[in-house]
Amino acid sequence: MLGSPLRQEAPVAEDSAGRVTIADIAREAGVSLPTVSRVLNGRSDVAAATRRRVEDLLAEHGYRRRAAGNAHRANLVDLVFNDLDSPWAVEILRGVEKVVHAAGVGAVVSAVHHHAASMQQWLVGVRSRNSDGAILVTSQPAPQLDAELRRIGMPLVVIDPAGVPTFDIPTIGATNWAGGRSAVLHLLGLGHRRIGMITGPPDLLCSRARLDGYRAALESAGVEVDDALIREGDFSHESGFALGTELLTTGRPPTAVFASSDQMALGVYEAARQCGLRVPDDLSVVGFDDLPQARWSPPPLTTVRQPLAEMGAAAAGMLLQLVQGRTPDVLRVELSTSLVVRDSSTAPPQASSGLGSDRGARPGGSGSAVGRNRPTNSV
Amino acid sequence: MLGSPLRQEAPVAEDSAGRVTIADIAREAGVSLPTVSRVLNGRSDVAAATRRRVEDLLAEHGYRRRAAGNAHRANLVDLVFNDLDSPWAVEILRGVEKVVHAAGVGAVVSAVHHHAASMQQWLVGVRSRNSDGAILVTSQPAPQLDAELRRIGMPLVVIDPAGVPTFDIPTIGATNWAGGRSAVLHLLGLGHRRIGMITGPPDLLCSRARLDGYRAALESAGVEVDDALIREGDFSHESGFALGTELLTTGRPPTAVFASSDQMALGVYEAARQCGLRVPDDLSVVGFDDLPQARWSPPPLTTVRQPLAEMGAAAAGMLLQLVQGRTPDVLRVELSTSLVVRDSSTAPPQASSGLGSDRGARPGGSGSAVGRNRPTNSV
DNA sequence: CTGAAAGCGCTTACAG
DNA sequence: CTGAAAGCGCTTACAG
Numbered sequence: 151m152l153g154s155p156l157r158q159e160a161p162v163a164e165d166s167a168g169r170v171t172i173a174d175i176a177r178e179a180g181v182s183l184p185t186v187s188r189v190l191n192g193r194s195d196v197a198a199a200t201r202r203r204v205e206d207l208l209a210e211h212g213y214r215r216r217a218a219g220n221a222h223r224a225n226l227v228d229l230v231f232n233d234l235d236s237p238w239a240v241e242i243l244r245g246v247e248k249v250v251h252a253a254g255v256g257a258v259v260s261a262v263h264h265h266a267a268s269m270q271q272w273l274v275g276v277r278s279r280n281s282d283g284a285i286l287v288t289s290q291p292a293p294q295l296d297a298e299l300r301r302i303g304m305p306l307v308v309i310d311p312a313g314v315p316t317f318d319i320p321t322i323g324a325t326n327w328a329g330g331r332s333a334v335l336h337l338l339g340l341g342h343r344r345i346g347m348i349t350g351p352p353d354l355l356c357s358r359a360r361l362d363g364y365r366a367a368l369e370s371a372g373v374e375v376d377d378a379l380i381r382e383g384d385f386s387h388e389s390g391f392a393l394g395t396e397l398l399t400t401g402r403p404p405t406a407v408f409a410s411s412d413q414m415a416l417g418v419y420e421a422a423r424q425c426g427l428r429v430p431d432d433l434s435v436v437g438f439d440d441l442p443q444a445r446w447s448p449p450p451l452t453t454v455r456q457p458l459a460e461m462g463a464a465a466a467g468m469l470l471q472l473v474q475g476r477t478p479d480v481l482r483v484e485l486s487t488s489l490v491v492r493d494s495s496t497a498p499p500q501a502s503s504g505l506g507s508d509r510g511a512r513p514g515g516s517g518s519a520v521g522r523n524r525p526t527n528s529v
Numbered sequence: 530m531l532g533s534p535l536r537q538e539a540p541v542a543e544d545s546a547g548r549v550t551i552a553d554i555a556r557e558a559g560v561s562l563p564t565v566s567r568v569l570n571g572r573s574d575v576a577a578a579t580r581r582r583v584e585d586l587l588a589e590h591g592y593r594r595r596a597a598g599n600a601h602r603a604n605l606v607d608l609v610f611n612d613l614d615s616p617w618a619v620e621i622l623r624g625v626e627k628v629v630h631a632a633g634v635g636a637v638v639s640a641v642h643h644h645a646a647s648m649q650q651w652l653v654g655v656r657s658r659n660s661d662g663a664i665l666v667t668s669q670p671a672p673q674l675d676a677e678l679r680r681i682g683m684p685l686v687v688i689d690p691a692g693v694p695t696f697d698i699p700t701i702g703a704t705n706w707a708g709g710r711s712a713v714l715h716l717l718g719l720g721h722r723r724i725g726m727i728t729g730p731p732d733l734l735c736s737r738a739r740l741d742g743y744r745a746a747l748e749s750a751g752v753e754v755d756d757a758l759i760r761e762g763d764f765s766h767e768s769g770f771a772l773g774t775e776l777l778t779t780g781r782p783p784t785a786v787f788a789s790s791d792q793m794a795l796g797v798y799e800a801a802r803q804c805g806l807r808v809p810d811d812l813s814v815v816g817f818d819d820l821p822q823a824r825w826s827p828p829p830l831t832t833v834r835q836p837l838a839e840m841g842a843a844a845a846g847m848l849l850q851l852v853q854g855r856t857p858d859v860l861r862v863e864l865s866t867s868l869v870v871r872d873s874s875t876a877p878p879q880a881s882s883g884l885g886s887d888r889g890a891r892p893g894g895s896g897s898a899v900g901r902n903r904p905t906n907s908v
Numbered sequence: 909c910t911g912a913a914a915g916c917g918c919t920t921a922c923a924g
Numbered sequence: 925c926t927g928a929a930a931g932c933g934c935t936t937a938c939a940g
Contacts, residue, residue: 224658225654225657225658226605226635226637226658228635234619234622234623234626235619235623235821237616237619237822239619240613240614240616240618240619243613243638244613244614244640247613247638247639247640248640251639251640251647251650251651251654252650254650254653254654254657255654256605256607256637256639256654256655256658256660257637257638257639258605258635258636258637258638259622259626259636259637259638260626260630260635260636261623261626261627261630268630271630271631271633272630274633275604275630275633275634275635276635278604278633279603279604279605279635281635387821387825413825416822416825416826417825419825419827420825420827420829423827423828442614442766443616443795443822446766446792446795446796446798446799447795447826447827448798448799448802448826448827449802450799
C-alpha cells in the first residue's frame, strides 16, 4: 500500500504554474516534510537557521498552498490598490465586486501604499490563500510584483498601467488622450484661450495621455501651449488647491483650468473661492473622472467621464477567463471617455464673442443644475 | 494500517463550529463520498435527485470546506455591505483592511444590496472559501443571515446594527445621540431657533439616536420641537436635495438644517443654491460623518465626525480575537463622535444677538477655510 | 528542535 | 450516474 508501484518520479523542477509542493521544498532544504509545514504555519519551534533556509526556498519557488486531493479552485481573486482613500478606488471595486460576486468568487481587497514591505506582505497572503488571480490597479512601482506573480503562474490583469507593459499581461484603461482633448476643445469652444492644466503624476501613462490631449486640442485651435499654465499634481484635493492657487495668483492667470482628476478640480474650486473668484463666472473648471460627488459639488462639475465601474467589471471578466485557462482575445482594452457638461464651465469674463459675461450675467443662472447633464461621446 | 484501532467513533452530530465533513453528509444522504465531492464541485454528472438531496443536507448542516490534514486557517475574513456606492463604506473598508492586512489576513468585500438572493449567494461563497469570520455592516434585514452564520459557527461582528442585537454578537457603533445633540447645540449657540432636520432611515438605530439627540438639544434649550421641520431621508444626496428643497420652500423655512449624513447635507447645499440662498449667510448647514469630501465642498462643511475607519479597525480587531477563540471583553463598543466646525454654519440672518449678518457681512469672510478646522469633543 | 508515522479531508481516474 | 480504490498535500501527536 505504501511504496506503491504507481508512485511516479517526482519532477525536479516545478512543471508549470506554481506547482511546487512542500515535499519539493523539504527535499531541497534537506529537512523533513513536517518541518516545512511548521515553518509555513508560523510555529515557533523551528531552529532559526532552518527556518531561514526554508523560508528562502519557499519564496524563491513562489510556493502556493494547494488544496488537498489536488486541484480545487479557491474561488478568490485579489484586487490591489495603492491607496483606498479615493472614491476613485471604490468605483473600480464596485465593478469588480459585481462581476466576481455573480460568479461566486470573492474579491480580496488590499492597499499596498506604494510600499515594498506591504507588497511583500500581500504576496505572502496571496500565496497562502491560494488566490486564483489578481487585478493590479495602477501598477505603480511594481515591476518586481508583476515578475513574482507571473513566476508563480498567477493570472493577472492590470488596470491603468503605469507604463506600457513589457509582457503579455492584459491591461484595461480609458481613452485618456481623447478625454483630455475633448475637455479642452469644450473650453476653447466657449471662447477660452488661456487654459490652465493641472496634471496627474507624470510617471503614469494616463496622466501623460491627458496632458497630450490638452496639447493636441490647443494646437488644433492654433493656440500656443504656455508651459507657465501647466502644473504637476498628484490627483489629490490638496494638490489641486495648492496648484490652483499658484495658477490664479501668479503672472497672468488663466480663465479656465482643466484638472486631470475631479478631486483636483474641487481643490481648484476652493482655490478660486479663497481668491474671491466665482466658478464659473470668473473661472471655468473642468475635471476628469466623473465621480459621484462631481454632480453634487456646487456648482455641479463639468468633467470627463471615465467609466471606472465598467473598467473594473471588464478587468474582472478578463481575469475570470484567464483563471479558467482561456486566453482573452484582446490584451489591451480602452473604454471610451465622454464629456459631461454641467455648470462649472461657461464663456470667459472677457469673451471674444462679446457675451459680456460678468457676475450674474450668465445665461441660465444658477437654476436647474440637476437636470442639465448632457453627456457627449468623444471618440 | 487501515482499520486502525485508533479510529474513533464518528460523532453523530457536528460537535462544534461547523465541523460537518463530507463523510458525514455522504453517510446521511446514503451516497458515497465521491458523490458528495462531485456535488460540491459543481460536476454535471450527478443525478438531479441525488444532487438535490446532497445540496439540502449541505445547506442544512452549514457545511464548510476544511483544509486537508485538519485545521489550518483560511486567513480570510468577509466584509459585507449592503451597498458600495457611498464614500462611507470605503472609510470602514480602509480601517478593516489596515488591521487585517497587518495580521496577514485578507478581506473579502461583498455587497448584497438588501437582496435575499444576493445574501444567499454570499453565504455559499463564504462557506466554500471557508472564511474565518465576517463583519456585517448595517445588518439591515438580515436576521436570517445572522442565524445561519452563527449556526455554522462563524465568528461575527456587526457595525452599526439596525436594531439591538438579540444574541451575544459584538457590535461597533458611534455615539450617535451625543453627536446629533452636539450639532444642534452648536446651531442653537449661534442663535438659530428654527432648525430643520433630515433624518436617516427610521429603522436604523443610528438614525433614531441622531434624531433623539436633535430633540434633546432643542428641549434643553427650551425650543419646542416642530414636526414640520423634520423630514425622513435615506442618507443619499438625492434625498438631501429633495427634502432640503421641501424644507426651504414650504411654510416658514428654517434658518439652519441638520442633516443626518454629509451626503444629504451636500444635497441641501444644492437645494439652497437653487432657491437662491447662500450657505452659510442665508442658511446654516451641519452634516454627519465627516467624509473626506466634507472639507472640500464649498463652503467646507461643519459636521459631526464619526470615526469610520477606526470603527472598521475596531471591528476587525475584535473579529480577529474571536477567530483565535478569545472572547472580547466588551460586546458593545461605541466610539465617540466630535463636532468639526467649518464654514457652513454661522449666525442666522436675523440673529437675536444683533450681529446683523447679511450677505457678505460675515466675520471671517470666505478666507482661510482650510485652516479653520476646530474639532471639539463631545461626550 | 526534528523526523517517522499515522491520519485527515478531499479528489480524480477507473470501471461498471 | 455511481462507488471502490488509490492517491494527494498537508498536519499533528509522539518520541527522541
